[in-house]
Amino acid sequence: MSTKPNMIKEITPLTPNDCFTIFSRVKTEFDFPLHFHEEYELNLILNASGAKRIVGDHISVIDDVELVLVGPNLPHVWLTHECKTEITEITIQWHKDLFDEKFLKRNQMSFIRQMFDKSLRGISFSKESVIAAVPRLQSLKNTNGFNSVLELLSILNDLSMSKSMSLLSDIGFINSNSLKYNSRRLEKAFDFMHTNYDKDISLKDLAKLTNMTDESFSRFIKKRTGNTFINSLNEIRLGHASRMLIDTTHTITEISYSCGFNNISNFNRLFKKKKHCTPKEFRENFSGNRIFV
Template sequence: MNKSIIKEITPLTPNDCFTIFSRVKKEFNFPLHFHDEYELNLILNAKGAKRIIGGHIDVIGDYELVLVGPNIPHAWFTHECTTEITEITIQWHKDLFDDRFLSRNQLSFIKKLLEMSARGVSFPPEAIQLVLPRLQQLSQRSGFDSVLDLISLLHDLSTSRNIIALSDTSFLNSQSYNYNSRRLDKAFQYMNENYQKEISLIDIAKLVNMTEESFSRFIKKRTGNTFISSLNEIRLGHASRMLIDTTHSITEICYLCGFNNISNFNRLFKKKKGCTPKEFRENFSGVRVFV
């Protein structure tokens, strides 16, 4: 992890279920950071602020609600925001809801939401409007009822339509993702370990004992991406890491990540990230630590 990305030690103790902060401020001044806990962050009246989660960078609107999984680098920056900002942040231990608890049928939607949060999850406006009063009330409550409120809140968010996963899967630890398929796990592990080499559909199909056609259909059905898109996403994820963590030139990173054409690398990067590799590096290098 880059030294400019700090690990936050949250005030949660082992005896707590979660903590919630509600504050009004004129600017964002906390640096790019990560922590062991889940974080649900509601931000109001911050149009023009910049948000970074994993490998995803965006400028936000008047209000947003984002769920961030454990140990994902994230931060909000004032950028072009000129208004007074309201922020409500909920953090809870990553083992508050263990796998056995979440495996129950009634909790399947929450389980899926928490799995998605490994990439950072953004909720649509209609979901925000639905839970906004409850989030505001939760910041004023305590005790057992507030734990039930949190579970209910997560369930309602988990059933929302148009939820968006933000960061590339490969920007973080690829082991965080579970496609409920040994074949896909094996394929993604191989691609993550060999992304710098030439990898063909034939190679992966043979690896998982499938025909090329069958594997193409299989990966598209399970992930929503084609084989090539999945491989490029992994390579771009590793390129994002290198842009942050190394001083390699952009051309060097292009070839180190398995791309054999710098113009193609730049085009794919901008299409996926919304900025050029140079702009991406500058966005991260501009982060300052105020501790």
């Protein structure tokens, strides 16, 4: 029987009167537990090859250079794991209402708005984007006042136009009400999948819901999301399964069936293909690493 992990809500050092905070550390280990907070966080980590990163339900061993944007209330942690070098970390945190919603809806802010929406799942940027951002993030520490806000906005704008962003956490793991698809039909379809992921759902069901033919809806969801219908549904189900593996002590078989997988072997296969670990190993990553060394 697994124990539930201790996930803490962090009270960040960001004050209500400041736009953002930035702090830099050089250390030999990661020692902060799995946590979440209401602020956005941009985390640059250098020289930490072999460390392990958990964002939402995504677990990965990282390279020597990485930059991750974590949206509000998304659980995350970095673990020392196999890292044996001196680590440099620069963390920037800003209020989730720093940029007003009306401001973000202006045409010129569209790329940043889309990036913020994606950050609810966590974003890992390509090595090329990280290398370009490193000197700017390092110099931001020494920039003050109004110019520091302008520079942060400029950095975020450049990152938002990066060609290679990797979304980390599965859709089903986060609050689906926070997601935006810029399409009423797509929102309707995803709302239906999020609500009924534990039941049998067919392409025909969603096509009928959106007043489209099966073929049209299949092309539509692929074009708008880059994912097929069945892959989208499985991602939602795996996200919910991941959340249950962390938050409950239900057996893996119980979780499999309660998330719409009618075949435990198929669930295990899809889970391992997506997460690169078994459901049992995934659960152990959360329940077995509460003491960080």
